[in-house]
Structures are given as C-alpha cells and as structure tokens.
C-alpha cells in the first residue's frame with residue numbers, strides 16, 4: 001500500500017502540498033484530479049522519491065521511500081513524469097527495453113525481451129518500434145514512455161497525465177490498457193487526470209486535490225455530483241447519466 005503521512009512540500013514560504021495524509025487502495029485504478037497548481041504532480045513526485053519531502057513520511061509497502069534503496073523501490077514502483085525529455089537518440093524499442101533495467105541491469109534476458117514485445121504490442125507501438133523518439137509525434141512518444149513504465153512490471157504504476165497529447169482513440173485504448181493492468185494483473189495504477197469523464201468511467205477511486213490539500217476522496221459516483229465538483233473546481237458542472245456512467249458537461 002502507498003501511504004502518505006503528514007506530507008508537505010514548500011517552495012520558499014509557499015506550501016504547495018499541505019500536510020497530506022492519505023492511503024491509496026492497494027489495487028485498482030485511482031485517479032488524482034483537481035485544478036492547475038493544486039499539488040497533484042508534486043504529491044506524485046514525492047511518493048516516487050523524485051522530489052524530496054519538506055516534512056512527513058511516504059511509505060510504500062511499509063518502506064519509507066526516503067530510506068529505501070533506489071533499486072528496491074524501482075522494482076515496486078514505476079512512474080511516468082510529465083516532462084519526458086530524452087537527450088540521447090533512442091528508438092522506441094530501446095526506450096521500452098530501458099524499462100526492464102531494474103530487472104535486467106542492462107542485460108535483457110528472453111523474459112525481459114518478452115515483456116518489451118508485450119508492452120509494444122499492448123500500446124500499438126509495433127509498427128514504429130524501430131523509429132527514433134525524436135522522429136515521433138507527441139502522442140506516439142507519450143505511448144512509448146507509458147510502455148517503458150509498464151515494462152518495468154511493478155505493482156505500483158504512477159502516471160502523471162498519461163493522456164497528454166493522445167487523440168480520442170488512443171486515450172480510450174490507454175485507459176483500457178491501464179484497466180487491464182489493474183484487473184488482470186492486479187496492479188495498483190495511480191494517475192493524474194484532467195478529464196473528469198475518463199476519471200469517472202475508468203477509475204475505482206478518485207482523490208481530488210485543491211490548494212495543496214485533499215479536498216475529496218471516494219468513488220466516481222460520489223465525485224460526479226455538481227455540488228462536489230463545484231467545491232473542487234469553482235465551476236458549475238452538469239452531470240448526465242449515460243449508459244450507467246456519470247458524464248460531466250461544463251460547456252455553457
């Protein structure tokens with residue numbers, strides 16, 4: 001389980017994550033939503049130790065992330081960051097193979113290669129596996145990075161805005177792939193999302209952040225109510241029931 005205890009992060013005098021205490025479900029898909037600047041990425045970065053905590057503790061399966069050796073954490077938890085710049089010239093297959101590093105240490109086995117080919121196939125990357133990352137569109141590159149993260153085959157899969165740059169077809173395919181990872185492989189998938197309707201249709205649990213604090217936690221059904229959403233976004237959002245799913249409409 002991922003557990004944050006009184007976690008804060010400050011920049012100068014500004015608290016951007018403010019005393020957050022939170023337990024994330026051990027399995028399934030959890031979406032973190034909330035307005036720009038609410039602290040979602042900062043929280044995810046602290047959970048994955050990309051960013052030091054100003055105070056508090058993050059535990060992953062009881063291990064304090066600040067004291068756990070990097071390789072031990074990398075075998076339990078993988079993260080897709082928002083800024084996926086790569087400087088060296090890598091092909092898609094090289095990048096995805098790199099995801100196996102915590103297991104292969106740079107010497108991929110037959111099993112590692114099978115994971116790579118599986119991840120390429122699941123994300124529809126086979127036709128472009130030989131292409132260099134700097135020859136790809138934004139959405140193709142985003143899918144390659146997600147494949148790298150999934151290839152790490154960790155129990156905890158953290159993704160900061162995985163739908164960035166994806167068209168509707170690829171966004172739906174990505175969410176189905178993440179659901180598959182949760183449902184058939186039993187993983188814990190945690191993602192930062194801006195689109196409420198993807199959060200509503202594909203999550204088991206939703207955490208909403210606002211101004212550095214957890215403003216709401218619950219099921220999509222509990223989230224998708226105009227009064228709850230107004231409290232998170234300061235916006236009038238209508239909810240419509242469509243095929244049993246709650247759909248938000250905010251255009252007026």
Ligand SMILES: Nc1ncnc2c1ncn2[C@@H]1O[C@H](COP(=O)(O)OP(=O)(O)OP(=O)(O)O)[C@@H](O)[C@H]1O
Nearest residue numbers: 011016034035036037038039040041042043192209
């Ligand atoms: N290096 C930094 N120095 C100063 N302030 C920062 C730094 N990084 C982030 N912040 C501030 O911390 C706050 C939280 O940022 P964060 O990226 O966690 O928000 P977010 O909820 O992920 O937002 P978005 O939806 O826009 O991606 C913002 O006000 C941001 O300006």
